Amino acid sequence: MLADPRGPDRQDLQIKIGGEAGYGIKAAGQTLARCFVHGGLHTFDLTEYPSLIRGGHNAYQVRVSPDELYSHVLPVDVLVALNQETVTRHLDELVGGGALLFDPENVDEGSLSARTDICAVAVPFDEVVKEAGGLPVMRNVAALGAVLGLLGYPLSYLEDSLRAQFARKAPGIAEQNVAVAAGGYERASRAGCTFPVRLSPLPDPPKRLLVDGNEAIGVGALAAGLGMYCAYPMTPASSLLHFMAAHEQDAGVVVKHTEDEIAAMNMVVGAAFGGARAMCATAGGGFSLMVEGFGLAGASESAVVVGVFTRPGPATGMPTWTEQSDLRFVMHAAQGEFPRVVLAPGDRTDAFELTWKAFNLADQLQTPVVILGDTYLSDNRESVEPFDLAAVTVDRGKLVTDGPISAHPEALAADGTYLRYKLAPDGVSTRALPGVEGALQVVNSYEHDEYGFGAQGEAAATRTAQMDKRMSKLKLAGSLVPPPALFGVPPSEADISIIVFGTTKGPVRSAMQWLEREGTKVAMLQVVTVWPFPADRVSEFIDTSKRTMLVEGNHDGQLEGLIRQECMRSIDWPVHRYDGRPFSPEQIYHTVKGVLCSDCAK
Amino acid sequence: MLADPRGPDRQDLQIKIGGEAGYGIKAAGQTLARCFVHGGLHTFDLTEYPSLIRGGHNAYQVRVSPDELYSHVLPVDVLVALNQETVTRHLDELVGGGALLFDPENVDEGSLSARTDICAVAVPFDEVVKEAGGLPVMRNVAALGAVLGLLGYPLSYLEDSLRAQFARKAPGIAEQNVAVAAGGYERASRAGCTFPVRLSPLPDPPKRLLVDGNEAIGVGALAAGLGMYCAYPMTPASSLLHFMAAHEQDAGVVVKHTEDEIAAMNMVVGAAFGGARAMCATAGGGFSLMVEGFGLAGASESAVVVGVFTRPGPATGMPTWTEQSDLRFVMHAAQGEFPRVVLAPGDRTDAFELTWKAFNLADQLQTPVVILGDTYLSDNRESVEPFDLAAVTVDRGKLVTDGPISAHPEALAADGTYLRYKLAPDGVSTRALPGVEGALQVVNSYEHDEYGFGAQGEAAATRTAQMDKRMSKLKLAGSLVPPPALFGVPPSEADISIIVFGTTKGPVRSAMQWLEREGTKVAMLQVVTVWPFPADRVSEFIDTSKRTMLVEGNHDGQLEGLIRQECMRSIDWPVHRYDGRPFSPEQIYHTVKGVLCSDCAK
Amino acid sequence: MTAPSDFETANAPTWCPGCGNFGMWKALKAAYSEVDLSLDKLAVVWGIGCHGNGADFTRAQGFHALHGRALPVATGLALSNPELTVVVEMGDGDGYGIGLGHFAHSCRRNIDLAVIGHDNQIYGLTTGQASPTTDQHMATVSTPSGVLERPVNTIGLAVAEGATFVARGFSGDVEHLTGLIKEAITHRGFAVVDVFQPCVTWNKLNTAAWFRERVYELEESGWDATDKAAALKLSLTTYHELTCAPDECRLPIGVIYREEGLPTYADGLPQLVGPLWKQAREPRDVSAIMESLG
Amino acid sequence: MTAPSDFETANAPTWCPGCGNFGMWKALKAAYSEVDLSLDKLAVVWGIGCHGNGADFTRAQGFHALHGRALPVATGLALSNPELTVVVEMGDGDGYGIGLGHFAHSCRRNIDLAVIGHDNQIYGLTTGQASPTTDQHMATVSTPSGVLERPVNTIGLAVAEGATFVARGFSGDVEHLTGLIKEAITHRGFAVVDVFQPCVTWNKLNTAAWFRERVYELEESGWDATDKAAALKLSLTTYHELTCAPDECRLPIGVIYREEGLPTYADGLPQLVGPLWKQAREPRDVSAIMESLG
Ligand SMILES: Cc1ncc(C[n+]2csc(CCOP(=O)(O)OP(=O)(O)O)c2C)c(N)n1
Ligand SMILES: Cc1ncc(C[n+]2csc(CCOP(=O)(O)OP(=O)(O)O)c2C)c(N)n1
Ligand code: SF4
Ligand code: SF4
Ligand SMILES: [Mg+2]
């Protein structure tokens, strides 16, 4: 077993709760994270579950630290086994000196005998529940109480959380839960396990959010003035639909669970035509069905935002796991050529920011903007500073919403006819909404002339003019999109320079903390806007680097291919992963160490 | 106006017939071509029509020569104007010394006055029809007779063709047509226009085919043992559906016009599971809807052949025109990663050969194979040597069609269980059809284990093993697929080296004839298999070239990007076209001349 | 007051002479003008097919969408701005073939749309393949041995799936058709008018003359359009067979089913208080929503 | 002679305890064994959903297809080898939602398939969103203010579009359901059995107890399953509303419509003389076809 890069002075601690699918493991883990965040600590969650409602195994991890966290880690410091399978699967992950909380009714103590190096604490959860006068479903609450008891973390955070959760609906139930939690706390606190890390709430905890990627995207979209959200459920995008639906009334958004993804995409195009800020989101499989409508958005110059959250493919693949294998797919999806923007958030704060910006870009460019995420982003919660709502702007580009079109002479032909697709140096025509007086138009899926007529679009000159008009938006896009983000030292000073896109950012940042502590200098470039590709910036990064590494969660090296294509530069050390699991910071740490070790010939 | 590169000694001649859509222009042109081919001459047709049934303008060109032809040319030597619009649109295209056949009833003679350099022949087609006792619809036949009369080409070829066409259905009608043709012939032969080129039938004409790309693909697929063809009509793929449907009974193929392209793709996957050689074909827009099912074929390891015939996009685009803009789309279509083969025929003979080979590749690799064509290939007829049917082979790869599976121990687990997805060094498992005794299986869209079970596919090791198994087929594919084809001189001897894929081959070959005649040495590399990409061969071609040019019918430089990505080499002179029109050999000829001219600094 | 010609662009229709689309075009313009729709507020969404070429001829807020996808586009549009009148024109291949799923689901939705089906029982634009409403056994280029499927029962499907206004028209009877289209536009909810629209070029069977011999007006027969079970039963006679003789084969035209007073889809959206672009004039205050996360 | 257990793999079902899929699973195995299907020749195609997890549990020639696309895969399979018995299992979201177009068109086709709908009126696998058969007004995570659409009338749609065997089953009555599945398998043509399959986890309304209070067996009421108009009318009572009280809301189970003796789709294909792999044992002689080109 490789050494734990967190080292002996580590400030962080990871807790894992495992049990049968369908028994609220995820909810329990989230409650635990909430207790820490309310105490001013940082958390990073990781959920693992099969594509089954029950009968499978679920696990939820919470990493917690007084310092900022960027990802999960591999080792587990506290393992909570609600069933035998948790022990079978995860006991190995427990660090030496770690603690196991288990229910002796469900777990065979014999199966623990190999781990004499851990502190195994038996807590009969059902008994705790019964003693406290709770209901059988409160077993997980007993376990949560026990975790806090074990860690010596004040129970009050859990009590508050339970009360907040149940207070409105069922105050009686809240108090039963509190009693059960206290019972678990008390049993475990007596166990006397000692930990290298002691977690204490801060005296004056800052207000932080505990959000997953879909919530961050949801808040970003709502802040941007989203008017219509259409989706067909698909893991890991479904929870964004639930989020939107939950807020349809208070935010005033039309949310439509459509009959399929084809309808979702086309409806969003229709809503954008009507003037709404409109968005749909799905996983790669649903996007497969959106491809034709996505092209419609391109041809018709519709301002739409499309979330594509990757899970491992091909086809149904591994619905609840993660991957970064849809990059080239979203870049090249749909017949023909049209401009598109692809933004790849690396964490939840990125997700919020890039989402509201995506709406501005879609309106400014009148073309589809993709937010390319993945399961690691969508599903896992992270504690973050409250989003900077004050920074949000709404820029609808060249849009006429009301009044007579005659007030906008730049949009008219010499004879006063409104021209929806009027040629313009930057490729963007003035867009008048239906209902604007005198602004008749044909928004067209066919090639078309400036008015929008299809038959006229077949003339070679008209076609070329409209293609050039549309494609020239990519140049404008280049000046509007978020640039790549540099982390760590400048590449010229770095021992190794790492390029990433999307959520690989987190594990690399975690690894960088450890590497920097050991004196290894690392530069990381996050390609935030994947298309149009920031070729100059990436080329410069590579050219000023000693050695380059590229970390991406796919088989083919999709970003690598793009760098070769756009920058004509190769990467020294490409690193891939495609088993459905996210990169761990340990994998990156050890790979970097391997690359840099004196006896490794390049 | 640029000089006509065909030069004064040219042996070829191009005839264009124009008239209103819906009045059989295309059929007339095809009959004309048939007359020449039956006389042992070579022809190359080009059809131009809008996406309308009537009310638009149609034009059909036949280029004819005693020498082999690879493409159309721009200038027209004989223009047949069935209406005024033909004159308005096409009179300019007529070469000096060329002939115009027109109907004075429909065409204003004043509109011809600018062209004193042509031989304008008035033939009142309706009158000719009436005189011969024909029906009004036979107007085009009168025009065809007139063309042959003008050229002094024996009328008998047209008579035979008309008789063959109508003999079975209506012998009376056949003779009326013959009389009408004779009337037209007689009128025009009196006109006494002289041509630089004199077309005579060969005394002992070889048997040649006159086929368009879809017919060539159809014959290739039938020869390969196609069992099921599913499609939803879409220009320019529709005629392949019609071809298959016309032969469903005599060839014994199940042909299904499905409710949409989603059904077509999934049905083909189902048919492949059942053991049929199965194919679907569509344009890029239909392929957009097939994307998810295409990924299913990849995940389930289904041996299917998919034709994607590009027309200009995005979206509905320009339905009846041509483009090469779906290359990256088919390469990256569908979520996740899986092996695929993309073959790009350059002409009709390629189309035949690559199609039957596609079926072998699909079976040998158990993965989808794309035939990437375009409108220029699908719609236009070319005279070609009869296809080499004797060369066709059927190789179904590791397929067990009947008998007990126990006779195939290599396909079984240690306990005798059949393993559909058994790991194999070349990535290809033995595939047993449903019905094979004892060979139970789950063919799965989920990631799966060797048997095919989905839940087991979620284990990291199983996933990685199955991904590696599937992706390793690309290596095997590399050894099976058709290599690039070299034309002209070797690149080291060439003044210019041109890279193409698909139908750009033809115009470049035509241009090469002219350039070679003038002493310019040209090497052309046709990338026949676009994926897996023949990086070594292309790199070598580039490295041994003096200067490189790449000719592709799209905006973005899709093949160019692929070369940059796979070969890390750039192209000196990329040439693009995206106005829906095919490349003309003249464009290529003049571009090459421009590049090579002494005062052009690179 | 708008005139029918106000709804015409400068482009002359390119349909084949004699095409049933001309009659429909006339009826549509007449209906628009008689309902007195404002050009600015009339939005028309087309699918792809010969019918869709109408996008070039119609002066309105037009959207020429994808083949089979007019309904979702129209749905998004209608929900994005409740002030618009949204009409959908679709083909039989388009709306009842590739787009049948959207059609059936839209029927359930009672969204306020007027849906006009150009039902020529053939794929016109792609040169004469069988459509989902082509008569069983008819030979076409894609089905030379005859269509093996039964045709889609469009009326039955619309009624069964909950459409609240279902009618059948005939392009050869422009006045009657104009009336149906007007009713469809003014009906609150999802209104379908499926129109027999002879294709003179590819469908040599179901010609205008053929229909003229067979259609009868329901209004004249005292039909009760509020009886759902009866409408379903009648739907079994609203499509026909290859061999159907004029006297045995009576094809009803008129309003087959009508259900008034039901809430529309938009009625169920209290948040839809006006055009949605008004939601995006400035950033929305999401502080409360954001603060609830944690 | 096969036993029900012959159709089981070593994988234990992972459905939630109490899920209606268990009853369906029992009925399916019983039907397979009672019809005495050979394991080698029984092909089962699943869509994606909880129901589709049956692919891991069922010993047969299995194809776990895409969400909503089981029918086209099954159609291709059935036509590629007429010697197979092909069963389709699909979910309500799967088969009547995203796949509704295929379902309706398949009904028209009379292809020889037995289609079993796991109709739990909810999206099970994706955690409880509204399905196309969810009762109107029911609140779910995707429709917290209640479903605004009417549910799909699956039975009415199947009958209207030409399915030749249409039945409704209930997973809580395994014996009755077994009989329906047997009939569907042995029926020549397109047979649909839509099954009420309570989802204990996400659909707290339409529970087994709820159905038990409401279902009645058509067989016992002397139902004439050959009357198409009557079947359409009955279809209006085969789906229900949120508030439906046990006594007003009687839900028929049994065979609702049956049309025997019609040619199947394959009957219309004289070229389909056996499994199509036999066509591809060696190159086909296409010289005559090739020579006709020119
Ligand atoms: C996805 C897709 N598939 C196929 C086509 C080609 N296509 C255009 S129109 C049409 C059918 C037209 O038939 P119908 O809808 O009945 O309209 P009509 O021409 O008869 O008015 C087809 C198949 C397309 N545009 N898009
Ligand atoms: C194209 C596509 N969209 C979405 C999904 C996600 N998905 C999987 S199962 C399912 C719905 C399941 O509901 P249902 O069909 O009723 O089956 P049940 O789980 O209730 O048996 C969805 C939306 C998918 N697999 N593919
Ligand atoms: S092809 Fe048919 S439907 Fe199309 S315009 Fe001509 S007559 Fe009308
Ligand atoms: S979620 Fe519902 S349908 Fe799925 S297994 Fe559980 S009870 Fe059954
Ligand atoms: Mg039609």
Ligand SMILES: [Mg+2]
């Ligand atoms: Mg369901």
